[in-house]
Ligand SMILES: NC(=O)N[C@H](N)C(=O)O
Ligand SMILES: [Mn+2]
């Protein structure tokens with residue numbers, strides 16, 4: 001919802017119009033482009049990704065999924081086929097997927113899916129600006145009423161397809177430009193606040209300190225060990241079929257990406273330390289068990305150090321399995337697209353990957369069936385200015401989605 005995001009949305013809207021779509025911006029800042037095709041009352045195919053980025057980001061995360069779809073629709077428009085589609089096709093550039101500013105991710109797509117609570121409008125950023133106020137600054141008036149009107153009727157939607165960079169190293173490693181996504185890991189975001197006794201760095205004896213910085217450090221290192229070796233921490237009796245240690249330990253990742261302290265002066269023992277926890281795994285019950293174990297052990301650390309701890313649960317999203325039929329259609333379209341590119345039939349099987357990254361498809365899965373295609377990116381690097389996709393792989397993603405629309409719509 002920054003000025004840069006508004007500029008990005010306006011530019012995307014111009015591209016949508018250039019591709020022959022009817023466009024509008026909804027009250028959460030999502031940019032929509034739609035063509036009705038031959039049968040305006042048929043269930044619509046939704047496609048798209050997010051227009052926002054993390055701080056110091058690359059230029060493909062999110063945007064590639066919007067641009068490759070618009071490029072495919074522009075081809076159909078140029079060939080006069082856009083009006084021949086058997087069902088409406090709508091591209092949505094979602095306004096806030098990363099959740100960097102407000103820590104509650106999937107804002108735009110959750111509203112379209114009808115799972116964004118009206119209370120979200122009051123979520124504040126670090127400067128205490130609410131989502132509602134941030135939108136108002138962009139001349140978007142959002143109210144509880146018009147937020148609820150953003151929800152799409154499930155009966156009006158056929159499915160959702162998202163193209164996204166892999167943000168991992170597998171496709172580069174196997175030497176394939178595209179992959180079908182089997183599913184998306186579930187995720188939990190926490191905000192931990194530790195409060196101790198602020199004091200003079202030179203006069204308070206070590207034995208008399210209640211130092212939230214040292215407590216946070218101990219908790220963060222514990223979190224790393226817990227996520228590297230969950231089997232050493234979680235008592236798993238093998239009877240509860242709720243989660244498997246195998247699926248948990250192979251997919252569990254945890255990150256402390258942000259930490260802040262008050263008063264943040266080199267000669268002051270901090271009074272307060274706050275840090276974020278980002279925890280993901282394909283095993284939802286396992287994720288709950290890890291969050292529970294971490295919380296318990298963190299409170300023990302704080303008790304031992306006479307530091308007060310609070311945990312604020314900022315976000316939870318269960319793992320999503322992509323629709324198998326939609327995925328097989330995307331796989332066939334990938335073969336067609338790559339054959340168009342290389343002129344030769346593709347022998348190798350299209351890879352099928354799990355996604356550790358979250359995507360708007362997680363939110364849309366509450367509205368309709370979802371399918372995703374991954375695009376190879378250099379070194380698997382993402383959430384960094386080093387993020388890069390080869391031109392030919394961008395081309396492959398556009399041809400694959402063009403083939404999908406031509407063969408399925
Ligand atoms: N909500 C999210 O998960 N946002 C990013 N796509 C992420 O993977 O962190
Ligand atoms: Mn991202």
Ligand SMILES: [Mn+2]
Pocket residue numbers: 050061062097164358359
């Ligand atoms: Mn993304």
